[in-house]
Amino acid sequence: MKAKLWGEWFFGGGLILLSLSHWFPFGINFLELLGAFAHATCILSLIIAVVSAFMRLWPLAGSSLLAFAVSGLLILPHLSTPEMSGNSDFSVGQFNVYHNNPIPQDAIATIAQNAPDVFTIQELNSEWQTTIDSRFLKTHPYRIEEYWDNCCYGIGVYSKYPITHSRLLDLEKLPAIECTINVNGKDVNLLSLHTFPPAFPNQTEARNLQLKQAEQIISAMNNPLLVIGDLNLVSWDRTLTQFLQRQELNSARDGFMATYPMDLGFPLIPIDHMLYKGPIAPTRCETFDIPGSDHKGLVASFAFKE
Structure with missing residues (x-):
C-alpha cells in the first residue's frame, strides 16, 4: 500500500515538475523543446486527473x-479569440512552402x-521560379527574392502594391x-524572417541571436x-513573449492556430507568426493547407486606424 502511495506521489510530482519546466526551462534546450508541447501536458494531466479520481487515487x-x-x-492567454471586425485595407500572408515540396505547382496554385x-x-x-512567375508576375509585380x-x-516577398524601399539582411548568415510597401498612399513597413529550428543547443542560440539582431x-x-x-517559437515561449514585450508587438492570431508540422495531416504547434504594431489592427486571421508543405499557410487582413 505504501509503495502504491509513493508511486502516485512520484508520478504526480513528475507531472508537476514537467508543467513547471514549461514556465522555467532554465535555458536547457531539451526543456525548451518540451515546452512547445505544454498544451499536450495540459491535456494529459487532465485525463490522468479524471481517471485517477474515478479510481480514487x-x-x-x-x-x-x-x-x-x-x-x-501558461497557454490560456494564447487561446483567446480577439474581436476582429470591420473593413480591411490590405491583407498579408506567411507561407512556408517547404524546400523539398514534392508538388510545388499545387502548393503555389493554392497560394494563388x-x-x-x-x-x-x-x-x-529557385526551381519554382517559372511557376511563381506564371502565377504572380501580373498580380504581384513587386517583389524581393x-x-x-x-x-x-x-525567402521572397511579393506585393500588389509598390515596394518603395527594400533591403536584404543577414541574420546569423540566413x-x-x-521593406516598405505603399498601400494606397500609406506606408507599411515589413520584416520577413525565418529563424533556425531549436533542434540542438547551438541552433537555439543562433535563433535567439537572430531575434536580437531583428530587434x-x-x-x-x-x-x-x-x-x-516562421520563427520556430510557439506563442507561449518566453523568448517570444519577451521579444514581443520589448518591441511592443502584438500577434494577429485567432485562438491557437497551430501551423506545424503537417506530417500527420494536422498541425500540433503554432510557430508561424504575424506580428504587428502601430496604427493598424487585424480584421481577420486564418490558416489553410498548403499541398506538400509541412506548414499551414497563415493569412491576416488589417485596417488602418484613423
Missing part, C-alpha cells in the same frame, strides 16, 4: 490537477487561390527581408510595422 488526482492548472495557465495583397514565401527554391538552393532558407532592425523601423515569418 487521490494523491495522483490532486497532483495531476495541479499540473493541469500550471500548464493551462488564397493570395493576399502582400505575402512572403519561405524555404524558397533570395533563393537558397542548398537547404531551406530561401537571409531576411526588410535592432525593428527599433529603427517606422510604424505601422509587420514582422512575419
Whole structure:
C-alpha cells in the first residue's frame, strides 16, 4: 500500500515538475523543446486527473490537477479569440512552402487561390521560379527574392502594391527581408524572417541571436510595422513573449492556430507568426493547407486606424 502511495506521489510530482519546466526551462534546450508541447501536458494531466479520481487515487488526482492548472495557465492567454471586425485595407500572408515540396505547382496554385495583397514565401527554391512567375508576375509585380538552393532558407516577398524601399539582411548568415510597401498612399513597413529550428543547443542560440539582431532592425523601423515569418517559437515561449514585450508587438492570431508540422495531416504547434504594431489592427486571421508543405499557410487582413 505504501509503495502504491509513493508511486502516485512520484508520478504526480513528475507531472508537476514537467508543467513547471514549461514556465522555467532554465535555458536547457531539451526543456525548451518540451515546452512547445505544454498544451499536450495540459491535456494529459487532465485525463490522468479524471481517471485517477474515478479510481480514487487521490494523491495522483490532486497532483495531476495541479499540473493541469500550471500548464493551462501558461497557454490560456494564447487561446483567446480577439474581436476582429470591420473593413480591411490590405491583407498579408506567411507561407512556408517547404524546400523539398514534392508538388510545388499545387502548393503555389493554392497560394494563388488564397493570395493576399502582400505575402512572403519561405524555404524558397529557385526551381519554382517559372511557376511563381506564371502565377504572380501580373498580380504581384513587386517583389524581393533570395533563393537558397542548398537547404531551406530561401525567402521572397511579393506585393500588389509598390515596394518603395527594400533591403536584404543577414541574420546569423540566413537571409531576411526588410521593406516598405505603399498601400494606397500609406506606408507599411515589413520584416520577413525565418529563424533556425531549436533542434540542438547551438541552433537555439543562433535563433535567439537572430531575434536580437531583428530587434535592432525593428527599433529603427517606422510604424505601422509587420514582422512575419516562421520563427520556430510557439506563442507561449518566453523568448517570444519577451521579444514581443520589448518591441511592443502584438500577434494577429485567432485562438491557437497551430501551423506545424503537417506530417500527420494536422498541425500540433503554432510557430508561424504575424506580428504587428502601430496604427493598424487585424480584421481577420486564418490558416489553410498548403499541398506538400509541412506548414499551414497563415493569412491576416488589417485596417488602418484613423
